[in-house]
Amino acid sequence: MAVDAPALETAADHLKAALKNGGNIVVFTGAGVSKESGIPTFRDAQTGLWASYDPQDLATREGFTQNPKLVWDWYDSRRNTVWDTTPNPAHQAIAELETLIETSYPTCGFTLITQNIDNLHRRAGSKAVLELHGNIFRYKCLNYGHPYSPELMPDLGEHRPPKCPHQNCNSDIRPDVVWFGEMLPTQTLEQAFTAAQEATVMLVVGTSGVVHPAASLPVVANEAGAVLIEVNPEPSELSLIMDCYLQGPAGKILPTLMTEN
Numbered sequence: 463m464a465v466d467a468p469a470l471e472t473a474a475d476h477l478k479a480a481l482k483n484g485g486n487i488v489v490f491t492g493a494g495v496s497k498e499s500g501i502p503t504f505r506d507a508q509t510g511l512w513a514s515y516d517p518q519d520l521a522t523r524e525g526f527t528q529n530p531k532l533v534w535d536w537y538d539s540r541r542n543t544v545w546d547t548t549p550n551p552a553h554q555a556i557a558e559l560e561t562l563i564e565t566s567y568p569t570c571g572f573t574l575i576t577q578n579i580d581n582l583h584r585r586a587g588s589k590a591v592l593e594l595h596g597n598i599f600r601y602k603c604l605n606y607g608h609p610y611s612p613e614l615m616p617d618l619g620e621h622r623p624p625k626c627p628h629q630n631c632n633s634d635i636r637p638d639v640v641w642f643g644e645m646l647p648t649q650t651l652e653q654a655f656t657a658a659q660e661a662t663v664m665l666v667v668g669t670s671g672v673v674h675p676a677a678s679l680p681v682v683a684n685e686a687g688a689v690l691i692e693v694n695p696e697p698s699e700l701s702l703i704m705d706c707y708l709q710g711p712a713g714k715i716l717p718t719l720m721t722e723n
């Protein structure tokens with residue numbers, strides 16, 4: 463699919479103007495940004511995780527309580543998949559944008575907000591990442607949220623998940639991700655909403671825009687007057703409020719957009 467040249471030029475002009483005028487650039491990403499690294503999205507009708515797995519069983523507290531081993535093993539296998547992949551040109555372009563702003567546009571602000579739990583933005587070199595839905599490489603206990611260090615993990619055999627070693631706790635250890643019906647990390651969410659409120663340009667990359675409260679961030683930015691640029695091969699729930707729609711895979715579009723700046 464050829465990149466829409468006029469749309470790309472418009473997006474690049476918005477970005478250039480924001481950089482020149484000391485604006486705040488916000489990048490908001492979803493599963494689509496990691497698709498070209500080989501990590502499945504959630505809602506693709508054929509290859510999405512929710513096409514094969516029931517989120518109620520695997521991504522809720524109730525599901526974990528009912529079948530902790532099943533949920534543990536599912537996250538274990540996803541962790542292995544992620545571990546074996548590498549960041550793609552989209553992650554790299556976002557990390558380069560942060561560095562460009564740091565080095566050449568010190569009066570500008572930059573915030574990267576992701577819904578992804580795969581750590582690929584950090585592995586690509588992004589420094590400040592607001593992870594709204596947690597991180598699959600972190601663990602905590604179910605009952606109190608005591609952090610759990612994977613270095614402590616014994617050879618589990620059939621005894622999965624491990625138990626919290628915190629005094630008198632002994633509850634199951636779970637991945638430190640946000641399941642349906644759970645609150646997002648308060649401080650991270652507040653920082654994300656502040657960044658959205660203050661954004662001059664927001665790049666919305668690879669999200670269907672259906673999961674709240676994350677999906678409200680572009681709406682907040684739009685209402686506060688930011689220019690919204692979407693990068694996605696398919697229109698999303700958020701497309702209607704976009705100023706600019708760059709149709710195509712993020713790994714192709716974002717590096718091209720960067721070379722225009």
Ligand code: BJW
Nearest residue numbers: 492493494503504505577643644668669670673674711712
């Ligand atoms: C490409 C591409 C390429 C492909 N390049 N792009 C308001 C209204 C309605 C419901 C709610 C509401 N507020 C809250 C809710 C309930 C619920 C919710 O939103 N439900 C909706 C689904 C209806 N929200 C919650 O429960 C949240 N908690 C909450 O609200 O707490 C407050 C509260 C608590 C108690 C009571 C009441 C209120 C928590 C949400 C947690 C979401 N968790 C997950 C799993 C994380 C862990 C894990 O990975 O296992 O997060 S679900 C899943 O969806 C994951 C994602 O981060 C999230 C968003 O998905 P994303 O990233 O958009 O992926 P896809 O697959 O949907 O889209 C991929 C996109 O990429 C597509 O557009 C493709 O076209 C595109 N793409 N290739 C660029 N190469």
